[in-house]
Amino acid sequence: MSDAPVLQVEGLVKHFPIQGGLLQRQVGAVRAVDGVTFSIRRGETLGLVGESGCGKSTIGKVVLKLIEPTAGKIVLAGEDVTALKPGAMWTHRRRIQTIFQDPYSSMNPRLPSGTIVGEPLENFGIARGAARDEQVAQLFRRVGLRPEAMRKYAHEFSGGQRQRLGIAKALSVNPDVIVADEPVSALDVSVQAQVLNLLIDLQEEYGLAYLFISHDLAVMRHISHRIAVMYLGRIVELADKRTLFTQPLHPYTEALLSAATAPDPKRRGLRKKIVQGDVPSPANPPPGCHFHTRCLYATAQCRVTAPPLLEVAPGHHVACLRRPVGGDPGPLSIPG
Amino acid sequence: MSGTPGPILEVRDLHTQFSTLDGIVRAVDGVSFDVARGETLGIVGESGCGKSVTAMSILRLIPRETGRIASGSIRFEGEELTTLTEEEMKRLRGHRISMIFQEPMTSLNPVLTVGTQIAENVVRHLGVSWKQGRERAFEMLDLVRIADARRRLDEYPHQLSGGMRQRVMIAMALSCDPQVLIADEPTTALDVTIQAQILDLMIELKEKTGTAIVLITHDLGVVAETTERVVVMYAGRKVEQASVETLFDEPLHPYTRGLMRAIPRLDVEADAAGTRPRLQEIPGLVPILTQPIIGCAFAPRCGFATDRCRRERPPLIDAGAGHLVACWEVDRVRRAA
């Protein structure tokens, strides 16, 4: 891992307007992403974890510039791409590619898989004709598909194989960063292992940076170097994975870890009932600390003051009023 | 747990098939198991291995146009279900055998309030008055710990969060004191913190009511935390069965072992930052169920496979203390540790 970040995101905000009334005027906003800052280095995986609706995919879409941010800054390989219009963004698009949960939905069913994987090579003018076919064949081999399969159509592949097609396509233009949004969530565990191993191999081979989105903590711990835990549009804790799993400091991280099931009946009953209630709506998040409605440690102050994300130890950032810099309110007890 | 002897549910050599354009899908291909009174039995396996079709067969919900129970027997309290009329089945379903599914919206009626839906079920099966039905609905919502249950009675499913809908499903499923509750991926669509709440709730209610639970899931973590006995399925067949402790302590089928080594784990000792041990892959893919499977269904992916495995279907043998495994090479597998 080199130290220069390939992707930097600062104060990223994305609000979706809520329309209402007869005139469809804006009556509010879904604060899908509410001031998020992080960076990823070459060869590094940053995991984004959090419950449904907390804004993970929205961050992915904004950094890919598939949607425009409401505020904030996106720096790709040293260049500020925040304000770039689609045309100017084009040259940068090569640098940042994506893998989806369901690659099938983005594949033209009438084109052979080889053509689909080779599309970016043509679009970016990298290779055409026989040269392109040769590169596509190599990509197929690299992701564990037989080059003869280039003639087959997307529907003729299994879920895991389609994910390999998606990876080959993303890889074709030699990107710096890959946004992987739940890339293994739809796969069976036996196939999930194949795809995770492939992603790790490719990262080591090409120095790829991954923004890896998942709600599965075990997958997250396996693939990530650092992990950002999100809650209702904000990062509440960010740390290297070892620290996050052994010394979590945010009550929500604690709740997430304690809620995870483990494939070991001996640990039965160790799961602690830490968090009750549902995630509030991002259209109407609780004031102050978004987590206060479910937090065991909430005080009156938590209901009014939004805690900033502070670095409490080198590389360990926490947004909680119980965690002043330097102060040590004592460890939270986490099993495992 | 109820003291009455004998299993509440006995499934014997069940074969369920579908006719499709590609041929006959042998979705369930000779599966047998018992469910003891008050126990929690897990059925685990990867997508398409026949878990849901097994559940639907028990409930007789296989779509008639394309599917059928081709052979086998399903006995509930000693009574054969496969030959009951639809009317007779309707009296059982939602009453003595009930179910919850992954997506509650598919089984909740969007235009009826949750109170009305639960009350209807109670009135239909228990023949009580509407007022008593409503009261029961309130009790049930309260039991599954829906806050402000009285008010929620008059809400529609779409007004509830995913976790609350699943609670309503559980409330409805338990409203007539069933002997068996079949739960097909009941927490798969839920967030982890909500999943934990629902699993805890199911276990707690099971202990209160003595209802046996058949919990269908692809998640080994859920199996480990909630079940007492486990059936592992592969390609429409039962390949292993054991108590949950035994299964996780010493899985004997190469497929079960493969599954356990393929999952990333949270509970193992934390590794130094940056080092990522490789996950063990199970090579290849699940077989296509439209072709009859000769021999062991796992043979093309199995590191222990021999010629016999490819020719002859391995029978389920008792490897000790009721630990059943369908594998010719179980001794070699055991030694391989």
Ligand SMILES: Nc1ncnc2c1ncn2[C@@H]1O[C@H](COP(=O)(O)OP(=O)(O)OP(=O)(O)O)[C@@H](O)[C@H]1O
């Ligand atoms: N195009 C849109 N218009 C309006 N609201 C949106 C839009 N896209 C997302 N949202 C809302 O923004 C919030 C964050 O959504 P997002 O898809 O980023 O969540 P997520 O963390 O990826 O969740 P999941 O784990 O379910 O994929 C949600 O409340 C969602 O409903």
Ligand SMILES: Nc1ncnc2c1ncn2[C@@H]1O[C@H](COP(=O)(O)OP(=O)(O)OP(=O)(O)O)[C@@H](O)[C@H]1O
């Ligand atoms: N109505 C149907 N018509 C044809 N084939 C079907 C039908 N229902 C199920 N099948 C097939 O039967 C097999 C078993 O399906 P089943 O739904 O039981 O799998 P499952 O183990 O529940 O998987 P999942 O984990 O994905 O829910 C699959 O191959 C499936 O495609």
Ligand code: SF4
């Ligand atoms: S700021 Fe307060 S409510 Fe928020 S996580 Fe910390 S203790 Fe809990």
Ligand code: SF4
């Ligand atoms: S019977 Fe043979 S192929 Fe099947 S699991 Fe056992 S060793 Fe493997």
Ligand SMILES: [Mg+2]
């Ligand atoms: Mg998402």
Ligand SMILES: [Mg+2]
């Ligand atoms: Mg199913």
